[in-house]
Amino acid sequence: MKQQQECDICEELCEHPQTICLAKAEMLPDQRVRKVADLFKILGDATRVKILQILAKREMCVCDIAAVVEIGQSNISHQLRLLRNSGLVKFRKEGQMAWYSLNNDYVAMLLSLGIEHTTHD
Amino acid sequence: MKQQQECDICEELCEHPQTICLAKAEMLPDQRVRKVADLFKILGDATRVKILQILAKREMCVCDIAAVVEIGQSNISHQLRLLRNSGLVKFRKEGQMAWYSLNNDYVAMLLSLGIEHTTHD
Protein backbone atom coordinates (compact mmCIF):
# COMPACT_ATOMS: atom_id res chain seq x y z
CA MET A 1 0.00 0.00 0.00
CA LYS A 2 2.99 2.23 0.52
CA GLN A 3 3.76 1.33 -3.07
CA GLN A 4 0.28 2.35 -4.16
CA GLN A 5 0.70 5.71 -2.47
CA GLU A 6 3.95 6.27 -4.35
CA CYS A 7 2.14 5.42 -7.55
CA ASP A 8 -0.49 8.00 -6.83
CA ILE A 9 2.19 10.58 -6.30
CA CYS A 10 3.82 9.53 -9.54
CA GLU A 11 0.56 9.83 -11.36
CA GLU A 12 0.59 13.54 -10.73
CA LEU A 13 4.23 14.35 -11.24
CA CYS A 14 6.01 12.11 -13.70
CA GLU A 15 6.18 11.06 -17.31
CA HIS A 16 5.67 7.31 -17.07
CA PRO A 17 4.23 6.79 -13.61
CA GLN A 18 3.89 3.02 -13.67
CA THR A 19 7.44 2.48 -14.83
CA ILE A 20 8.78 4.93 -12.30
CA CYS A 21 6.80 3.30 -9.57
CA LEU A 22 8.04 -0.17 -10.46
CA ALA A 23 11.63 0.97 -10.72
CA LYS A 24 11.44 2.72 -7.37
CA ALA A 25 10.08 -0.41 -5.75
CA GLU A 26 12.96 -2.43 -7.17
CA MET A 27 15.68 -0.07 -5.98
CA LEU A 28 18.07 -1.24 -3.31
CA PRO A 29 18.02 0.74 -0.08
CA ASP A 30 20.26 3.75 -0.15
CA GLN A 31 22.68 2.48 2.44
CA ARG A 32 23.20 -0.71 0.49
CA VAL A 33 23.83 1.19 -2.72
CA ARG A 34 26.40 3.31 -0.93
CA LYS A 35 28.17 0.19 0.31
CA VAL A 36 28.34 -1.19 -3.21
CA ALA A 37 29.66 2.11 -4.54
CA ASP A 38 32.27 2.24 -1.78
CA LEU A 39 33.43 -1.24 -2.67
CA PHE A 40 33.88 -0.30 -6.32
CA LYS A 41 35.50 2.99 -5.33
CA ILE A 42 38.21 1.04 -3.53
CA LEU A 43 38.77 -1.00 -6.69
CA GLY A 44 38.87 2.18 -8.77
CA ASP A 45 42.52 3.00 -8.36
CA ALA A 46 45.40 1.63 -10.39
CA THR A 47 47.74 1.27 -7.43
CA ARG A 48 45.18 -0.70 -5.44
CA VAL A 49 44.29 -2.88 -8.44
CA LYS A 50 47.96 -3.77 -8.77
CA ILE A 51 48.24 -4.60 -5.09
CA LEU A 52 45.12 -6.77 -5.18
CA GLN A 53 46.20 -8.50 -8.34
CA ILE A 54 49.50 -9.39 -6.68
CA LEU A 55 47.83 -10.58 -3.49
CA ALA A 56 45.43 -12.69 -5.53
CA LYS A 57 48.41 -14.90 -6.41
CA ARG A 58 50.27 -15.02 -3.11
CA GLU A 59 50.67 -13.59 0.34
CA MET A 60 53.29 -10.87 0.34
CA CYS A 61 55.02 -8.51 2.72
CA VAL A 62 54.80 -4.75 2.41
CA CYS A 63 58.29 -4.05 1.18
CA ASP A 64 58.02 -6.69 -1.52
CA ILE A 65 54.71 -5.25 -2.68
CA ALA A 66 56.37 -1.85 -2.86
CA ALA A 67 59.22 -3.36 -4.88
CA VAL A 68 56.85 -5.03 -7.34
CA VAL A 69 54.54 -2.07 -7.80
CA GLU A 70 57.52 0.28 -7.79
CA ILE A 71 56.02 2.99 -5.62
CA GLY A 72 56.93 4.32 -2.18
CA GLN A 73 56.47 2.23 0.97
CA SER A 74 54.39 4.96 2.59
CA ASN A 75 51.98 5.02 -0.29
CA ILE A 76 51.62 1.24 -0.21
CA SER A 77 50.94 1.36 3.52
CA HIS A 78 48.22 3.95 3.03
CA GLN A 79 46.56 1.90 0.31
CA LEU A 80 46.83 -1.27 2.38
CA ARG A 81 45.06 0.49 5.22
CA LEU A 82 42.19 1.39 2.91
CA LEU A 83 42.05 -2.18 1.65
CA ARG A 84 42.08 -3.47 5.23
CA ASN A 85 39.32 -1.10 6.31
CA SER A 86 37.20 -2.25 3.37
CA GLY A 87 37.72 -5.84 4.42
CA LEU A 88 39.34 -6.76 1.13
CA VAL A 89 42.70 -7.83 2.56
CA LYS A 90 43.89 -9.29 5.83
CA PHE A 91 47.37 -9.45 7.30
CA ARG A 92 49.45 -11.17 9.90
CA LYS A 93 52.53 -9.83 11.62
CA GLU A 94 55.67 -11.92 11.73
CA GLY A 95 58.41 -10.14 13.61
CA GLN A 96 58.74 -6.70 12.12
CA MET A 97 57.20 -7.73 8.84
CA ALA A 98 53.53 -7.69 7.85
CA TRP A 99 52.25 -10.32 5.43
CA TYR A 100 49.17 -9.33 3.47
CA SER A 101 46.73 -11.50 1.55
CA LEU A 102 43.22 -11.33 0.13
CA ASN A 103 40.51 -11.66 2.72
CA ASN A 104 38.16 -13.69 0.52
CA ASP A 105 37.54 -14.89 -3.00
CA TYR A 106 34.93 -12.29 -3.94
CA VAL A 107 37.61 -9.71 -4.47
CA ALA A 108 39.50 -11.94 -6.85
CA MET A 109 36.30 -12.72 -8.74
CA LEU A 110 35.40 -9.04 -9.07
CA LEU A 111 38.91 -8.25 -10.21
CA SER A 112 39.05 -10.94 -12.84
CA LEU A 113 35.59 -10.07 -14.10
CA GLY A 114 36.71 -6.46 -14.41
CA ILE A 115 39.90 -7.49 -16.17
CA GLU A 116 37.94 -9.77 -18.48
CA HIS A 117 35.60 -6.91 -19.28
CA THR A 118 38.39 -4.63 -20.45
CA THR A 119 39.54 -7.19 -22.99
CA HIS A 120 36.30 -6.85 -24.88
CA ASP A 121 37.02 -3.39 -26.25
CA MET B 1 66.00 -13.14 -20.76
CA LYS B 2 64.50 -9.78 -19.98
CA GLN B 3 63.00 -11.56 -17.01
CA GLN B 4 66.37 -12.89 -15.99
CA GLN B 5 67.80 -9.39 -16.14
CA GLU B 6 65.07 -8.12 -13.86
CA CYS B 7 65.85 -10.93 -11.46
CA ASP B 8 69.47 -9.92 -11.38
CA ILE B 9 68.46 -6.41 -10.51
CA CYS B 10 66.18 -7.76 -7.80
CA GLU B 11 68.98 -9.82 -6.38
CA GLU B 12 70.80 -6.64 -5.48
CA LEU B 13 67.96 -4.48 -4.26
CA CYS B 14 65.10 -6.36 -2.70
CA GLU B 15 64.09 -8.56 0.20
CA HIS B 16 62.71 -11.63 -1.57
CA PRO B 17 64.07 -11.35 -5.10
CA GLN B 18 62.55 -14.49 -6.57
CA THR B 19 59.08 -13.68 -5.34
CA ILE B 20 59.36 -10.11 -6.51
CA CYS B 21 60.59 -11.25 -9.88
CA LEU B 22 57.74 -13.70 -10.32
CA ALA B 23 55.13 -11.18 -9.23
CA LYS B 24 56.51 -8.59 -11.60
CA ALA B 25 56.36 -11.04 -14.48
CA GLU B 26 52.73 -11.82 -13.67
CA MET B 27 51.63 -8.18 -13.50
CA LEU B 28 49.26 -6.87 -16.13
CA PRO B 29 50.62 -4.07 -18.30
CA ASP B 30 50.13 -0.66 -16.79
CA GLN B 31 47.68 0.54 -19.41
CA ARG B 32 45.46 -2.47 -18.84
CA VAL B 33 45.50 -1.96 -15.09
CA ARG B 34 44.50 1.65 -15.59
CA LYS B 35 41.57 0.58 -17.77
CA VAL B 36 40.38 -1.81 -15.10
CA ALA B 37 40.70 0.85 -12.43
CA ASP B 38 38.81 3.33 -14.60
CA LEU B 39 36.00 0.84 -15.05
CA PHE B 40 35.67 0.32 -11.31
CA LYS B 41 35.98 4.05 -10.72
CA ILE B 42 32.88 4.60 -12.81
CA LEU B 43 31.07 2.01 -10.71
CA GLY B 44 32.30 3.70 -7.54
CA ASP B 45 29.57 6.29 -7.19
CA ALA B 46 26.18 5.80 -5.57
CA THR B 47 24.28 7.84 -8.17
CA ARG B 48 25.77 5.86 -11.04
CA VAL B 49 25.18 2.55 -9.28
CA LYS B 50 21.53 3.49 -8.93
CA ILE B 51 21.28 4.44 -12.58
CA LEU B 52 22.93 1.21 -13.71
CA GLN B 53 20.81 -0.88 -11.40
CA ILE B 54 17.70 0.69 -12.90
CA LEU B 55 18.91 0.22 -16.47
CA ALA B 56 19.78 -3.40 -15.70
CA LYS B 57 16.03 -4.05 -15.48
CA ARG B 58 14.69 -1.93 -18.33
CA GLU B 59 15.41 0.75 -20.87
CA MET B 60 14.44 4.14 -19.49
CA CYS B 61 14.35 7.79 -20.52
CA VAL B 62 16.32 10.49 -18.76
CA CYS B 63 13.48 12.22 -16.96
CA ASP B 64 12.15 8.93 -15.61
CA ILE B 65 15.60 8.01 -14.34
CA ALA B 66 15.75 11.39 -12.64
CA ALA B 67 12.32 10.77 -11.10
CA VAL B 68 13.32 7.35 -9.78
CA VAL B 69 16.70 8.36 -8.41
CA GLU B 70 15.25 11.63 -7.17
CA ILE B 71 18.07 13.87 -8.23
CA GLY B 72 18.31 16.72 -10.73
CA GLN B 73 18.07 16.13 -14.45
CA SER B 74 21.33 17.92 -15.07
CA ASN B 75 23.16 15.65 -12.67
CA ILE B 76 21.67 12.58 -14.32
CA SER B 77 22.73 13.83 -17.73
CA HIS B 78 26.29 14.35 -16.54
CA GLN B 79 26.46 10.88 -15.07
CA LEU B 80 24.92 9.35 -18.20
CA ARG B 81 27.62 11.01 -20.28
CA LEU B 82 30.29 9.40 -18.12
CA LEU B 83 28.55 6.04 -18.42
CA ARG B 84 28.28 6.49 -22.19
CA ASN B 85 31.95 7.42 -22.52
CA SER B 86 32.92 4.33 -20.55
CA GLY B 87 30.85 2.19 -22.87
CA LEU B 88 28.63 0.95 -20.07
CA VAL B 89 25.38 2.31 -21.44
CA LYS B 90 23.97 3.04 -24.87
CA PHE B 91 21.03 5.20 -25.89
CA ARG B 92 18.67 5.92 -28.73
CA LYS B 93 16.81 9.13 -29.43
CA GLU B 94 13.10 9.07 -30.00
CA GLY B 95 11.74 12.50 -30.65
CA GLN B 96 12.90 14.74 -27.91
CA MET B 97 13.46 11.90 -25.54
CA ALA B 98 16.57 9.77 -25.03
CA TRP B 99 16.16 6.13 -24.02
CA TYR B 100 19.10 4.64 -22.17
CA SER B 101 19.98 1.00 -21.55
CA LEU B 102 22.94 -1.14 -20.56
CA ASN B 103 25.43 -1.67 -23.34
CA ASN B 104 26.26 -5.26 -22.41
CA ASP B 105 25.82 -7.91 -19.75
CA TYR B 106 29.23 -7.54 -18.14
CA VAL B 107 28.10 -4.43 -16.33
CA ALA B 108 25.11 -6.19 -14.87
CA MET B 109 27.29 -9.11 -13.81
CA LEU B 110 29.81 -6.81 -12.14
CA LEU B 111 27.03 -4.95 -10.39
CA SER B 112 25.31 -8.03 -9.04
CA LEU B 113 28.60 -9.54 -7.94
CA GLY B 114 29.35 -6.31 -6.10
CA ILE B 115 25.89 -6.26 -4.56
CA GLU B 116 26.22 -9.90 -3.56
CA HIS B 117 29.55 -9.13 -1.96
CA THR B 118 28.12 -6.46 0.31
CA THR B 119 25.60 -8.92 1.74
CA HIS B 120 28.39 -10.96 3.29
CA ASP B 121 29.26 -8.43 5.96
Next chain:
DNA sequence: GATGTATATGAAGATGTATTCATATATCGG
Protein backbone atom coordinates in the same frame (compact mmCIF):
# COMPACT_ATOMS: atom_id res chain seq x y z
C1' DG C 1 70.31 0.65 25.62
C1' DA C 2 71.74 2.07 20.79
C1' DT C 3 71.23 1.29 15.97
C1' DG C 4 68.96 -0.34 11.95
C1' DT C 5 64.99 -2.03 9.55
C1' DA C 6 59.85 -2.79 8.49
C1' DT C 7 55.73 -0.74 8.78
C1' DA C 8 52.27 2.79 10.07
C1' DT C 9 50.53 7.31 10.49
C1' DG C 10 49.72 12.56 10.21
C1' DA C 11 49.81 16.60 7.67
C1' DA C 12 49.90 19.19 3.46
C1' DG C 13 49.68 20.23 -1.41
C1' DA C 14 48.00 18.99 -5.78
C1' DT C 15 44.66 16.99 -8.38
C1' DG C 16 40.18 14.94 -9.33
C1' DT C 17 35.20 14.44 -8.81
C1' DA C 18 30.25 15.43 -7.72
C1' DT C 19 26.76 18.56 -7.73
C1' DT C 20 24.36 22.65 -8.85
C1' DC C 21 22.99 26.64 -11.57
C1' DA C 22 22.51 28.78 -15.81
C1' DT C 23 22.05 28.18 -20.37
C1' DA C 24 22.21 25.87 -24.96
C1' DT C 25 20.21 22.73 -28.32
C1' DA C 26 16.70 20.20 -30.38
C1' DT C 27 12.10 18.65 -30.97
C1' DC C 28 7.19 18.96 -30.50
C1' DG C 29 2.38 21.10 -30.67
C1' DG C 30 0.04 24.81 -32.02
Next chain:
DNA sequence: CCGATATATGAATACATCTTCATATACATC
Protein backbone atom coordinates in the same frame (compact mmCIF):
# COMPACT_ATOMS: atom_id res chain seq x y z
C1' DC D 1 7.43 30.97 -36.06
C1' DC D 2 6.52 30.56 -30.83
C1' DG D 3 6.34 28.63 -26.48
C1' DA D 4 6.96 24.36 -24.02
C1' DT D 5 9.46 20.28 -23.06
C1' DA D 6 13.55 16.85 -22.97
C1' DT D 7 18.13 16.58 -22.87
C1' DA D 8 22.96 18.24 -22.97
C1' DT D 9 26.67 21.10 -21.71
C1' DG D 10 29.82 24.70 -19.40
C1' DA D 11 31.30 26.91 -15.40
C1' DA D 12 31.88 27.24 -10.54
C1' DT D 13 32.05 25.54 -6.04
C1' DA D 14 32.63 22.27 -2.55
C1' DC D 15 34.43 18.17 -1.33
C1' DA D 16 37.22 13.87 -1.64
C1' DT D 17 41.31 11.53 -2.96
C1' DC D 18 46.20 10.54 -4.11
C1' DT D 19 50.76 11.20 -3.21
C1' DT D 20 54.70 12.68 -0.75
C1' DC D 21 57.43 14.01 3.17
C1' DA D 22 58.43 13.74 7.80
C1' DT D 23 58.07 11.19 11.63
C1' DA D 24 56.37 7.58 14.86
C1' DT D 25 56.21 2.83 16.40
C1' DA D 26 57.77 -1.69 16.99
C1' DC D 27 60.83 -5.24 16.60
C1' DA D 28 65.61 -7.24 15.97
C1' DT D 29 70.51 -7.30 16.46
C1' DC D 30 74.41 -6.00 18.54
